[in-house]
Amino acid sequence: MRWTKRKQLIEAFICEPLNNRISINRIVYRKSHDQEARMTITFDNKEIFVADNIQYALKSFQLELEGVAQNFDTSIEERKKYFSCTMTKDEASHYNNKIALYEQMIKTATEEQGIYAVYYLEDFFDYYLLSIDDALKHKHELIRAFAMIDKRLGKRKFESLDMSNEHTLVQQFYEIRRKSMEEI
Structure with a gap:
């Protein structure tokens, strides 16, 4: 589905007082090497x-240089063995798990600083498929934040929400x- 259609479907869930004040925009740099993207929500x-x-x-990359994932350790021999496809299936599986854990550590550290990548937001682009209860309990803070301005979130349920342990992004949307x- 095209972005413009998804945008219409997602923005249709914005509650009435904020309907014309909040906008979702996506920019794809088509001439860049990997067609990098940028997405913004404006109020x-x-x-x-x-x-x-x-x-x-x-x-x-900066966090990697600072040693955020210092306990991640692969030897040069292990990497050579992996990339030359001479590992057993169990060794390759173990190596892949180590890589996935390392990438998750970097992703978490980067997002904790409020910097997100568009390619991790695929769930948000399908927001219109979620029920309001699923959106409020979702693992990604952007979806929980957007649920705060969803017209399906009633006044009583909204007022009963506890924001004390929520991500700052969710709290920001709640305040709006x-x-x-x-x-x-």
Whole structure:
């Protein structure tokens, strides 16, 4: 499905007071090497969420240099063996698990600093397929945050939400909705 159609479907869930104040934009740099992308959510023309593949790559590389995943250890011999396809299936599986764990550590550290990559937001692009309860309990903070401004989230349920242990992004969207409800 094209982005413009997905955008329409997702933006259709924005509650009435915020309907014309929040916008989702996606930019794909077609002439860049890997057609890198950037996605923003704006509130009153100010960016409140940004996902940028280039900034994400730069930050994750910086975190690698700073030693964020120091306990990740692969020897040169292990890498040579892996890339020359001379490992057994069990060894290759173990190596793949180590790589996946390392990538997850870097991803978590980067996202904790508020820098996201568009290619990790595929769940958000299918937001319109989620129920409001699934969106509120989702593992990704962007989906939980967007649920705060979803018109399917009723006033009583909204007021009963506990934001004390939530991600700052979710709290930010919660405050936007709360203030918009006060203005009515």
